């Protein structure tokens with residue numbers, strides 16, 4: 112079960128923002144896409160989940176093209192995005208937010224209940240906050256709720272748009288630990304979009320560098336992390 116993004120381009124209005132993008136997601140693997148502000152990372156995530164149309168190229172799950180499906184249809188097919196800025200229902204409780212994810216699963220795999228339990232066992236803070244309004248949580252806690260809600264919707268592929276945004280280094284590590292557990296536990300293929308290149312490439316198995324809408328380097332995450340070119344351009348620099 113793989114998701115293949117092949118030669119994809121997309122953009123807004125008359126502007127083409129990303130071009131000739133090739134990325135493959137496979138079960139249980141984390142693929143990092145790193146790049147600076149405005150490189151087109153969120154545009155890539157939006158294109159894969161169907162919020163904006165794919166202008167050329169194809170997106171396929173196990174050989175069946177999905178790029179003409181609506182975002183809702185793609186979500187039902189198991190392509191789930193956790194957008195930049197988390198987008199929780201701030202006035203609803205943590206528990207209700209997570210239960211909404213489970214509604215979205217609508218019969219697609221009861222296993223998600225078990226997966227959520229595993230996450231709650233590993234991160235007890237989520238159970239402690241279960242009845243609290245999501246809007247009252249810290250940024251890191253909200254990110255954990257958003258990830259858990261996504262898992263409750265039984266994803267086959269998860270698109271995570273800058274989960275570390277606005278978090279302290281310590282909370283980033285917590286969130287990344289949760290992402291690793293999600294990959295192991297659910298076997299979803301994960302696209303991890305990040306500006307925190309060093310951390311993301313430590314967590315991921317595969318890596319891509321996105322520059323001005325194009326992937327300029329792809330390889331194993333370790334290769335990228337230790338490459339002098341990538342290090343000079345991206346690592347050691349945070350935001």
Ligand SMILES: Nc1ncnc2c1ncn2[C@@H]1O[C@H](COP(=O)(O)OP(=O)(O)OP(=O)(O)O)[C@@H](O)[C@H]1O
Pocket residue numbers: 123128146147148149150151152153154155195306
């Ligand atoms: N809704 C939109 N309408 C028009 N242009 C947009 C829209 N969203 C993004 N863009 C443009 O597309 C380009 C890429 O933006 P995008 O948000 O994909 O970058 P990003 O890599 O996610 O950046 P960041 O790290 O700041 O989140 C930018 O030039 C941006 O101005």
Ligand SMILES: [Mg+2]
Pocket residue numbers: 152153154195272273
């Ligand atoms: Mg972005």
